[in-house]
Amino acid sequence: MDELGNLSAFLKVVERGSLTSAAAALHCSASTISKRLKQLEHSVGATLLNRSTHGRAYPTEAGRAYFDQVRTIVRELENARESVRSVNETLEGQLxxxxxxxxxxxxxxxLIFRFMREHPALRIMVSIRPDGHDVLHRGFDLSIHSKDAKEGEIGYTSIEARELVKVDYVICAAPAYLAARGTPARPEDLSDHNCLVSVRQASPHQWWFRRDGFEYPVNVSGTLEADNWTTAFEAALEGLGIVRMMRIGDLSHPKASALVPIFTDDVVSGRSIWALMHRMEPTPRKIEAFCNFLRTELQGQRTRQD
Known part of the structure; x- marks a missing residue:
């Protein structure tokens, strides 16, 4: 009996919520998943999952306790198996x-598209959604996002946080907007302008600046509040207002040259892009390679923009 395979099937069903979805993720049939679950339940002597008539599967009380116990064990076993492979072996599996x-x-x-071209045998599942690091407990290997120093530290000892790159903010506007409304002479003038706010940034209605060694906020508001930078960026391109963006990445966008930077040297950032992952020893090779690739590329972008 392949006990590790049975455990992996059980974990995947709990994470995905159905046998069909778990089978697709593990590249096997739903009947194979069902067989593995029966073997596992027979082995532990308890019912671990309740199945609904709609194809959903939910852990029983015993199943939830078992899931919490074996999840880390299975990851460590998979990592141990992977760690004995040659470092020159092709990256494969799923990330x-x-x-x-x-x-x-x-x-x-x-950058992920570029990484995929370099490692064609590796399958990458990407989910773009406004969740935090809690997604790691729902089956993800990595959660990558930007975080401001003002947002505090990550308070989970089971999660490893790797800083990939420090980034700066820049205040920008389209020439058409500046021609119509004038260019702010100093940060305090932003209070009289239409500022396009990304509400998921730290202090979205207070943009921070530095003068003579002191940091101070400027209250901003405008006709647009968006839950992602893309929308605020596109609105700025349309000449609708002034936007605060990350210098890295955003200014590499093909359309970014249409925006005029303002107060470049005075903007306070303290923001970084982080990779969050389960704390494991050793770190799986595909995760290590992916993080190293992103760090190298992002820091290269920052160097070219400085």
Whole structure:
């Protein structure tokens, strides 16, 4: 009996919520998943899953307790098996990556496409949604997002956070907007302008600046509040207002040259792009390679823009 295979099938069903979805993720049939679950339940002597008439599967109380116990064990076994492979072996299997909107679409996806071309045997599942690091407990290998220093630290000891790159903000507007409304002479003038707000940034209605070694906020508001940077960026391109963007990635966008930077040297950022993952020893090779690739590419972008 393939006990590791049975455990992996059980974990995948709990994470995906159905036998069919788990089978698709593991590249086997639903009947194979069902057989593995029966073997596992017989082995432990308890019913681990309840099946609904609509094809859904939910862990029983015993199943939830078992899931919490074996999840880390299975990951460690899989990592141990992977660690004995040659470092020159082709990356393969599946990498499950969560990205947040804005940063994911404008900064990370072009890099992920490049990584896929370099490692064609590796399957990458990408989900772009505004969830936080809790997605790691729903089957993702990595959660990558930008985080401001003002948002505090990540309070989970089971999660490893790797800083990929520090980024700067830049205040931008289209020439058409500046021609119609005038260019702000100093940060305080932003209070009299139409500022396009991304509500998922830290302090979205207070943009921070530095003068003579001191940091201070400027209250901003406008006719658009968006839950991702992409929308605010597109609105700025249309000449609708002033936007605060990350210098890295955003300014590499083909359309970004149409925007004029303002107060470049005065903007306070403190923002970084982080990779969050389960704390494991050793780190799976595909995760290590992916993080190293992103760090190299992102830091290269920052160097070219400085």
């Amino acid at each position: 499950r990556v969560h990205l947040t909107p804005g940063t994911g679409q404008m900064v990370l996806m072009p």
